[in-house]
Amino acid sequence: xxxxxxxxxxxxxxxxxxxxxxxxxxxxxxxxxxxxxxxxxxxxxxxxxxxxxxxxxxxxxxxxxxxxxxxxxxxxxxxxxxxxxxxxxxxxxxxxxxxxxxxxxxxxxxxxxxxxxxxxxxxxxxxxxxxxxxxxxxxxxxxxxxxxxxxxxxxxxxxxxxxxxxxxxxxxxxxxxxxxxxxxxxxxxxxxxxxxxxxxxxxxxxxxxxxxxxxxxxxxxxxxxxxxxxxxxxxxxxxxxxxxxxxxxxxxxxxxxxxxxxxxxxxxxxxxxxxxxxxxxxxxxxxxxxxxxxxxxxxxxxxxxxxxxxxxxxxxxxxxxxxx
Ligand code: SF4
Ligand code: SF4
Numbered sequence: 001x002x003x004x005x006x007x008x009x010x011x012x013x014x015x016x017x018x019x020x021x022x023x024x025x026x027x028x029x030x031x032x033x034x035x036x037x038x039x040x041x042x043x044x045x046x047x048x049x050x051x052x053x054x055x056x057x058x059x060x061x062x063x064x065x066x067x068x069x070x071x072x073x074x075x076x077x078x079x080x081x082x083x084x085x086x087x088x089x090x091x092x093x094x095x096x097x098x099x100x101x102x103x104x105x106x107x108x109x110x111x112x113x114x115x116x117x118x119x120x121x122x123x124x125x126x127x128x129x130x131x132x133x134x135x136x137x138x139x140x141x142x143x144x145x146x147x148x149x150x151x152x153x154x155x156x157x158x159x160x161x162x163x164x165x166x167x168x169x170x171x172x173x174x175x176x177x178x179x180x181x182x183x184x185x186x187x188x189x190x191x192x193x194x195x196x197x198x199x200x201x202x203x204x205x206x207x208x209x210x211x212x213x214x215x216x217x218x219x220x221x222x223x224x225x226x227x228x229x230x231x232x233x234x235x236x237x238x239x240x241x242x243x244x245x246x247x248x249x250x251x252x253x254x255x256x257x258x259x260x261x262x263x264x265x266x267x268x269x270x271x272x273x274x275x276x277x278x279x280x281x282x283x284x285x286x287x288x289x290x291x292x293x294x295x296x297x298x299x300x301x302x303x304x305x306x307x308x309x310x311x312x313x314x315x316x317x318x319x320x321x322x323x324x
Contacts, residue, residue: 158221
């Protein structure tokens, strides 16, 4: 067996906006070998980002239609390709490394794979994310923390979006799971990754997450908020995922907190914190709550606007609404 199929798959994955760069250590290929058989690696590169039936992909690429349908069906249950169902027919599209192969490997994650991911982040992927101009997420605080005069557009209101979702799933946070397997980790809650609609169906059907009601999803959101996690929604028109991110394990947050990368490389901040100078006593509670060190204590707290994510966690430390 040669590495040709895996090298081709690596190059294919590297064409996504946030790619999958090669490394001199070859850890990128080791990860792909853990996830894909050689035949699966050859099948994965036949797909496009647009959902297509197995027969259509076979017609377009000259692959054997029956074998391809079998392969894609099996690969989709392990998170190697994305699958949606339309009118009962399974349609497949390619999954990037992130959001995709990495998150969907949550059930197969063991200490060996966790160590490979960790090595890859350190040697190549953190820089790839930091160099990208693609902000994968928008940070949305719970509405109670937003100044009451601010008109919230539907995509800014987390609980409203959660309540209007067709189906909802919750899965474990793979970053915190990975850290735990490597003997690190933190005390933040683990089962916090919410998916909605077609993304939720994918998680539920493949056993990567469990189906929950909108009430439970809202409860998870508020528990995450109390725990000090940042709510990061995917920047899609219809919300497909909300991740609840900690500053210590999440790759995007670590890019900001440990590598000093510009927040705009990772996140779109819709809001920013404003200190009410007339009532601030300088108690410093908000400074403790801020996950990125955007607040400093003094006679009054001060916000570094370049650092602030607009997550609203600081507002949770005081009883009044503070974001605008
Ligand atoms: S929590 Fe922050 S903004 Fe509120 S009084 Fe204390 S220092 Fe001031
Ligand atoms: S100051 Fe810190 S806690 Fe407050 S909204 Fe900005 S990033 Fe979040």
